Amino acid sequence: MNTDHYITTSIPYVNAAPHIGHALEIVQADALARYYRLRSDRVVLQSGTDENAHKNVAAAEALGTSVQALVDENSDAYAKLIRALDVELDSFIRTTEERHASGVGTLWQAMRSDDLYRKSYEGLYCEGCEDFVSDRDLVDGVCPDHNTQPAIVREDNYFFRLSRYQDRLLELIESDELRVYPAQRKREILAFVGRGLQDISISRDSHRMSGWGITVPEDPTQVIYVWIDALINYLTGIGYGSSAAWRSVWSKSATKTHVIGKNVWKFHAIYWPAMLLSAGLPIPDRIMVHGFLTAEGKKISKSLGNVIDPRELAAQWDVDPLRFYLLTLSPFSDGDFSTGRLAECYKSQLSSRIGSTVTRVTALCERNGVEQVRDTAARLPTDEFHAHMERCQLDKAVQTLMSLLAGINSEVSEYRPWEHSHRTQETVNRVEKWATTLYTFAYWIQAFIPSTGSEICAQLERVPVRKSAPLFPPRPSPNSKARPQA
Numbered sequence: 399m400n401t402d403h404y405i406t407t408s409i410p411y412v413n414a415a416p417h418i419g420h421a422l423e424i425v426q427a428d429a430l431a432r433y434y435r436l437r438s439d440r441v442v443l444q445s446g447t448d449e450n451a452h453k454n455v456a457a458a459e460a461l462g463t464s465v466q467a468l469v470d471e472n473s474d475a476y477a478k479l480i481r482a483l484d485v486e487l488d489s490f491i492r493t494t495e496e497r498h499a500s501g502v503g504t505l506w507q508a509m510r511s512d513d514l515y516r517k518s519y520e521g522l523y524c525e526g527c528e529d530f531v532s533d534r535d536l537v538d539g540v541c542p543d544h545n546t547q548p549a550i551v552r553e554d555n556y557f558f559r560l561s562r563y564q565d566r567l568l569e570l571i572e573s574d575e576l577r578v579y580p581a582q583r584k585r586e587i588l589a590f591v592g593r594g595l596q597d598i599s600i601s602r603d604s605h606r607m608s609g610w611g612i613t614v615p616e617d618p619t620q621v622i623y624v625w626i627d628a629l630i631n632y633l634t635g636i637g638y639g640s641s642a643a644w645r646s647v648w649s650k651s652a653t654k655t656h657v658i659g660k661n662v663w664k665f666h667a668i669y670w671p672a673m674l675l676s677a678g679l680p681i682p683d684r685i686m687v688h689g690f691l692t693a694e695g696k697k698i699s700k701s702l703g704n705v706i707d708p709r710e711l712a713a714q715w716d717v718d719p720l721r722f723y724l725l726t727l728s729p730f731s732d733g734d735f736s737t738g739r740l741a742e743c744y745k746s747q748l749s750s751r752i753g754s755t756v757t758r759v760t761a762l763c764e765r766n767g768v769e770q771v772r773d774t775a776a777r778l779p780t781d782e783f784h785a786h787m788e789r790c791q792l793d794k795a796v797q798t799l800m801s802l803l804a805g806i807n808s809e810v811s812e813y814r815p816w817e818h819s820h821r822t823q824e825t826v827n828r829v830e831k832w833a834t835t836l837y838t839f840a841y842w843i844q845a846f847i848p849s850t851g852s853e854i855c856a857q858l859e860r861v862p863v864r865k866s867a868p869l870f871p872p873r874p875s876p877n878s879k880a881r882p883q884a
């Protein structure tokens with residue numbers, strides 16, 4: 399049976415423990431995946447860890463540990479974060495797994511043989527990017543992402559004939575056969591490709607990589623460039639190179655979506671589709687490019703000591719408030735994570751809007767003898783909500799759902815049911831309508847805050863419906879060290 403949706407996150411480097419930015423990307427991907435599952439589509443959601451980077455070797459040396467021990471520990475921390483965030487994951491791949499190495503070799507050999515060639519190369523190399531950089535990438539001679547001056551590296555490498563795919567890539571992205579969200583990134587990518595694509599070096603000298611990485615098939619003197627190896631995780635995680643299962647997932651009929659950060663679109667929207675075209679495989683259908691998070695107004699960095707542990711946040715605030723906060727940030731702009739605003743969001747959105755509407759409507763159901771709310775029509779999303787999800791506008795999709803609650807509340811205030819006798823036909827009809835609308839909200843909000851959504855659905859499906867206890871009771875202030883009451 400073919401998959402309808404294959405959704406992936408990028409795979410983080412594991413030279414350090416995951417931070418709030420990783421939490422953002424995985425919950426965005428999970429919200430998309432859950433949304434399609436709520437539509438009864440067959441969905442595969444995949445994440446994993448990128449472990450073959452040379453910077454892992456450097457990080458392990460600095461810590462005085464082995465590279466394997468370092469990647470094991472940080473990969474495990476990332477897997478634990480995924481569970482703590484209530485993500486419904488189907489597939490997890492570590493690029494140090496044997497099935498990955500074997501699939502990478504298979505794809506290397508599946509690419510057109512005249513797309514791969516060897517030549518001697520000298521270029522500017524940024525250790526932080528683990529990539530050759532060109533003058534146009536630099537600001538005042540330094541890499542803007544790493545603030546370091548790239549070194550001149552000369553070696554003999556394999557190259558991929560990326561230039562051959564320039565016109566085809568322009569066509570695919572322009573025509574939306576490969577959709578990129580937001581539109582601003584699409585324009586940026588088209589402009590980049592339009593300036594001309596050069597062939598890229600896709601292997602490195604094994605010695606320089608301290609032997610860490612995946613060896614080029616039939617050439618032990620070279621390891622595959624870590625970014626090329628990492629991209630192939632989207633295939634190896636579903637079985638490419640180790641089983642036939644991948645064919646039903648990476649198929650033409652499945653919508654294949656990559657959720658990525660704004661710093662890696664060159665790899666996902668240019669290198670990756672070109673590699674797939676070379677190998678005669680389908681290309682991805684959709685790339686969602688999210689912005690970056692700062693923490694309390696500052697760039698997230700270990701040296702600044704402002705790395706917020708998202709697992710601790712999920713434990714302290716419960717997972718749904720954390721997910722709700724992250725998913726209501728504008729997904730395509732840069733955002734800021736602040737515990738003060740998380741507290742504010744908890745109070746004004748979750749407690750005052752969602753919690754109080756649920757209490758209000760369920761109390762009216764109880765008073766008016768509404769038996770059970772289970773209208774299958776309630777499961778139809780509004781066109782607007784659906785359109786936002788297709789365009790990965792997660793914040794706007796949540797706003798559309800929240801406006802259903804605003805609609806209920808204004809109708810209740812206008813009708814003033816407390817001024818009418820209980821259980822009259824008119825009041826019962828109105829309460830049933832409000833309860834059905836609340837059910838629609840609850841059903842679809844499960845994509846974003848799964849436990850809350852399913853809890854509200856369960857309350858409305860109860861016979862008879864009873865007044866709900868507060869879903870989001872008040873919390874101590876964020877500055878208080880005390881653990882909040884459950």
Ligand SMILES: [Zn+2]
Pocket residue numbers: 524525526527528541542543544545
């Ligand atoms: Zn760099």
